[in-house]
Amino acid sequence: MYPSVDGRLDILAVLPLSFAVIIALRRFIANRESKPCLPPGPVPLPLIGNVLSIDAKEPWLTYTKWHAAYGQGVISINSQHIAEALLDKRSDIYSDRPYLATAEQFSSSVGMSTIYDYEPSARNDPLVRIMENTVAVGLQMTTPGKAILLQLFPFLLKLPDWCWGSSIKRDAQISTDHMNKIRDLPFQSAQQHMAENSFLGQFSMVAENLQRMEKQDEASKPTFEVALKRAAVAGVMGSYETTSSTLMVFALAMVLYPDVQRRAQAEIDSVIGRDRLPTFEDRASLPYVESILRETFRWHPILPLGVPHATSSDDTYDGFFIPKGTTVMCNTWAISRDEKRYPDASRFMPERFLDVNGVLTNDDPARYVFGLGRRACPGRHAGDASVWSAIVTMLATVDFSFAKDDQGKVIDFTPQFNPGLVW
Ligand code: HEM
DSSP states (O other): OOOOHHHHHHHHHHHHHHHHHHHHHHHHHHHHHHSOOOOOOOOOBTTTBTGGGSOSSOHHHHHHHHHHHHSSOSSEEOOHHHHIIIIITTTTTSOBOOOOGGGTTOOOOOOHHHHHOOOOOSSOOHHHHHHHHHHHHHHHHTSHHHHHHHHHOGGGGGSOTTSTTTHHHHHHHHHHHHHHHHHHHHHHHHHHHHHTTOSTTSSSHHHHHHHHHHTSOGGGHHHHHHHHHHHHHHHHHHHHHHHHHHHHHHHHHHHHOHHHHHHHHHHHHHHHOSSSOOOGGGGGGOHHHHHHHHHHHHHSOSSTTOSOEEOSSOEEETTEEEOTTOEEEEOHHHHHTOTTTSSSTTSOOGGGGBOTTSOBOSOOTHHHHTOOGGGSOTTHHHHHHHHHHHHHHHHHHOOOOOOBOTTSOBOOOOOOOOOSSOO
């Protein structure tokens, strides 16, 4: 019996579909056979992958655990050797940034004065307040939990306002509004200084580039201005949390390890005396202070998962296939807590960076805490120098100790870190 006309049409419709499926399957199998397999990892669930297995508050712990179980994380790089091989030596592939819907312009910071030559007032400065709000809201939106959620379900940002779950969209909008303010207001202030031809404002990064822009043809000015605004805000945001968080880690260490503090103060007293403050010229003569800086960077890296990179083309490493667009995180936490390299790693022990003669070793955590490759922190020298000068000045002038109550009894505490991109 012949099929009906409708039935034959159905067959005709199904045939190309079957071909398409067969071709797709053959390509899939050919691809699988021709390409090395993906790096090992936990078995993903359909749609949501491994998201439920990741500790949303401290994801670096999950990645470190996966590293122990599988040898590799879900492209979380847990060794400095592999980080150098990929992020540094293959920087042309591993230097993209993954799309983070709420933080498209959010990358990092520089001081307001260097960028805009804006001298904030000591208290309640309006621009600093805007920046603090921007950072606070931005960090809330870039907690690892929210970042993972939005990467998996970007449609959450498109939900209508009345819909359950749309609060993330409202928060993202607030974050964007803040970003727009911090992008435009200090920039306008620098422009105003320029217009008034004031002495201040001529030596900032923005002022210098505005002067350069004046010499350009009209057509390219708007693009230049947008790029300049973005570079400026990236600089301001980048230096803000990083330096202050590192100094908080240092202060915590000084409270918890008074012997370290005393030894550093003795070094400063013997090399510099008590009549003046240390300067950069003294840096090479203060190896113990230097080892404290290194241990501060290592003990609690303030960006425990670095800032995510993304691959801009396919790659193969050590027999594993890494597709284009893969998010690659350098698990700085795992590197800094490697017990083979840093025995008793959770202990603050600056001596680990000194040899038996008290000379600094070649192991400098600055080689990994500032990231690697062409996206490594452009403010690393400024960051390193400003943290050193703050540390050495504090050691020379103040004593850190536990707070005491009215009866003079030590107030005990348990240190806690706020999870976020920077903690
Ligand atoms: C202790 C201080 C600091 C630490 C630990 C730190 C750490 C980092 C890290 C880990 C990255 C990501 C690198 C990567 O993706 O491989 C980064 C990026 C960045 N940092 Fe820093 N940073 C510090 C201070 C600063 C300062 C003072 C500035 C500005 C003067 C700055 C500006 C930036 C910028 C603009 C980026 C983004 C670079 C890009 O996306 O290409 N940072 N920083």
